[in-house]
Amino acid sequence: FRHLILTGKNGSGKTTILKKLFPLIRTEKIEDKEPLLINYIPNNLYLPKQFKFMANREFILRTVDGPKKVEKPKSDLLIQFLVNKKTEQAFAFQNKNDSVVQEIESWFSNFEQHLAGLFGFNSLKLEFDEQDFEFYLKASDLNKSPLSQLSDGHNVALLIFTELMLYAESCKKGKQDIPAIVLIDELENHLHLELQETILPFLTSMFPKVQFIVATHSPAVIASIDNATVYDLSQHKTIDEDLRGYPYQFLMKEHFGIESEYSIAATKLLNEARALMATGNDRTEQESIKLRELAKKLHELSPNLAFELFLELERQQLEKAA
Secondary structure (H helix, E strand, O other), rough: OOOOEEEEEOOHHHHHHHHHHHHOOOOOOOOOOOOHHHOOOOOOOOOOHHHHHHEOOOOOOOOOOOOOOOOOHHHHHHHHHHHHHHHHHHHHHHHHOOOOOOOOOHHHHHHHHHHHHHHOOOOOOEEEEOOOOOEEEEOOOOOEEHHHHHHHHHHHHHHHHHHHHHHHHOOOOOHOOOOOEEEEEOOOOOOOOHHHHHHHHHHHHHHEEEEEEEEOOOOOHHHHOOOEEEEEEEOEEEEEOOOOOOOOOHHHHHHOOOOOOOOHHHHHHHHHHHHHHHOOHHHHHHHHHHHHHHHHHHHHHHHHHEEEEEEHHHHHHHHHHH
């Protein structure tokens, strides 16, 4: 299968499509009922689980006061799940069950690596306070932080990852083996640009049998993976090519309705200057003064913006002198 990324202007129908898809894929079997689905989901595929993360999603990790049995852990019960793991390890150590102790130790080591990859850290340590039953994250470029008090961006990323991971754990399967479909509206919400670039590649590599259907306004998201079909709802256009090599300013202009790669203020100045430059040697003295003023304003914003204007002014002055 290919992943599906929906893009387009506000009001183009991205959220509406996700809402209508979710009850459809909850049917026991995918059949020829919906052309959009059949294009991207293998026919007659039985789906044991579906997930939906809408744009207004919130994630609050529940704090705990000790071990407690959890039948089907959800993402908000992550700390309880981790405390139970530590408790199981302690009992195994007390009973001299070295294989279980090592197995759980390896699990936590892998979990640390996954969190480091998810958050974009080179290394990360998960420290457990057995007095308060709290877990802390410690990274080289991050202050020691309680797992229950992460930033909104890290929280949102953790929500999606842990929901899938804990489902795999409850099924007694590895993350490589759970087939599912995950719908995410506005994946980029609360995420720093760097995390927007890395979250979808991370999730698709961690869960290779999960198909992600994502709605987004972010060029960083649509250009982050190669095995995805991008559908622009504003232009009713399907893009099957690999977008990873395209500059973000091209994607913003082509698929997000941005007229220029510069800010609105800078674009307005540039357009005024270019209109005056087009008059060439026919400019009046007043227009020439105005053009020099625009060049100075652009230089204050960025020297690069004013460079082409200064070159053109110099060229035209040389022509006039000749």
